[in-house]
Amino acid sequence: MAETRSRPRKERTENANRRRRQLLDAAKRSILTHGLARTTLATVADEAGLSQGVAVFYFKxxxxxxxxxxxxxxxxxxxxxxxxxxxxxxxxxxxxxxxxxxxxxxxxxxxxxxxxxxxxxxxxxxxxxxxxxxxxxxxxxxxxxxxxxxxxxxxxxxxxxxxxxxxxxxxxxxxxxxxxxxxxxxxxxxxxxxxxxxxxxxxxxxxxxxxxx
Structure with missing residues (x-):
């Protein structure tokens, strides 16, 4: 039962890490494309193929x-x-x-x-x-x-x-x-x-x- 309870938590952590990685890599690509000043949560989310809400959730x-x-x-x-x-x-x-x-x-x-x-x-x-x-x-x-x-x-x-x-x-x-x-x-x-x-x-x-x- 302990393993059953811990697995979802582990999966959530892995998913969160994966999403953060996606967004950080996308932010770098956005800076290369748009420059630092014009990079926004929207340009990063678009680059990552995620919703802007996901970007806000992880980075505020x-x-x-x-x-x-x-x-x-x-x-x-x-x-x-x-x-x-x-x-x-x-x-x-x-x-x-x-x-x-x-x-x-x-x-x-x-x-x-x-x-x-x-x-x-x-x-x-x-x-x-x-x-x-x-x-x-x-x-x-x-x-x-x-x-x-x-x-x-x-x-x-x-x-x-x-x-x-x-x-x-x-x-x-x-x-x-x-x-x-x-x-x-x-x-x-x-x-x-x-x-x-x-x-x-x-x-x-x-x-x-x-x-x-």
Whole structure:
């Protein structure tokens, strides 16, 4: 009897998760098609093939839906670079190389992802909810990079690891911007290679590890 009672609850949870997934994916497609400002609960529901009432039921408002869409975008990116970091082993040089590879993976900065990043980033200063989501994920990312650089630069001056983490993020952000604004001028492979070369020149002990494409 316990199994009989629990099965409907499990099915409801699975259905809810499936509907949320449909709507989040549809929200991303709507942003790519209509832009962030013109994306509404109606455009998302239409894209998902669901009623607007379903969208309202799960996310309450356009702002709620878009905030969770940004969180989902960050979550997928975080899962990508964290898996790469875990697979790299304990050598911080290999870890940095793995993070660079993840940063230029099409799932992180492909043509269907970069417009989403820049659409939301353009609104961060106008939306406390967006800014809060970004700060949460950015801080975890910065902490992870700082730990890797600290392991690599043992004995360095205080604050050096944090500074190197900031430089690395700035470099990646710059290449993402180039890929978004002028995709014909540079591609992901070239941007990744340039990032590896720069880091290898900045920290010679990385040569032979970070500069492997």
């Amino acid at each position: 408002s356009k702002n709620g839906l878009l905030t969770e869409t940004l969180r989902d975008l960050y979550s997928q990116y975080e899962a990508l670079w964290m898996r790469a970091l875990e697979k790299a082993g304990e050598d911080p040089r290999e870890q940095l190389g793995a993070i660079v590879a993840a940063d230029f993976d099409p799932r992180a900065c492909g043509p269907k992802v970069l417009p989403l990043w820049f659409a939301f980033w353009g609104e961060l200063r106008f939306s406390a909810q967006y800014a809060e989501v970004a700060q949460e994920f950015d801080q975890r990312r910065r902490d992870a990079l700082t730990r890797v650089w600290s392991a690599l630069m043992q004995g360095a001056a205080p604050g050096a690891a944090e500074e190197l983490a900031d430089w690395m993020e700035t470099l990646t952000d710059g290449y993402w911007q180039h890929l978004h604004v002028a995709p014909g001028a540079i591609d992901r492979a070239r941007a990744e290679r340039a990032t590896r070369v720069f880091l290898g020149r900045m920290v010679p002990t990385l040569v032979g590890h970070i500069d492997r494409a």
